Each structure stands twice: as C-alpha cells, then as structure tokens.
Amino acid sequence: MKFVFSDGGRSNYFKGTTGDCVCRAICNATGEDYKEIYNKINQVSKREKSGRRKRGKSNARTGVYRYTEKEIIENILGWKWHPTMSIGSGCTTHLCSEELPSGTLIVAVSKHLTCVKDGVLYDTYDCSRDGTRCVYGYWRK
16 A cells, blocks of 8 residues: 555644544545644543543544544544444454545544545555554545
8 A cells, every 4th residue: 555644734733743643634534724623623522521441531632532533523524434344253454455445534443543545545654564454444425
C-alpha cells in the first residue's frame, strides 16, 4: 500500500507529536480544518460520563474513546460503519489496497484510526505493517 505523510493540518496549529489519530484521520478524510475537528471532538467529550472502567474524558490531543469517536463520525459527519470482523471470525481484512474498497475511508485498526483514499494510506507513519495489520472496520460517506 502506498503511504503519504499527512498530519491532517496539525502542524499549522501545534508542534511535536501526540495521540491525535482520530482528529488526523477525520481531517485527512473530510478535508476539514484541523482546529475545527479538534474543537468538535473536545465539545462532544464534555458530555461524556466517567465510570469505573473509564478514566477521564476524551481529548482530541491525547485520545478519544470509541463511543465518542463513533458519535462524531456517524452522527455529526454522517458516515456509515462497515465492520470487517465479528466475534470469533478472526481477521478477514488487512490494511492493504487489495482488500479495502475504493473511495475515502476512515479505517479502524488496533488502538488507531487512519485514512485511506483509493488505496493510499494518509497518516504520520506507515501503520499498515506491510499489509498485515488487521482492519476492524471502516467508515464510509
């Protein structure tokens, strides 16, 4: 899979590295401004409730919980989830251009979100593990 370095526009506002893969993936997929998505994520996270298993709240810079990630991508942006794994099925789809559909996708892999446009990976590093990384599912407009 071809890889293109893209921080989603983070370098226009912040310096250094951080755990903002959700914000970057959304920006790379939608073309929206990094700061707008960053603010949307932090606004939605204010409504989160904490519990025994959940420490703190989501933050665009340090990490976003799956529930908040889903609310933003599906309910606010209007993208549809397409699962590629189910319980007990094992890995059926890998992060490689031959196994993913064409178009713009926000792809969920283990502990990470990334953007794939027509078989090209847009991220700050090549997270495909040479095409062996398992895809949990993807969002598509």
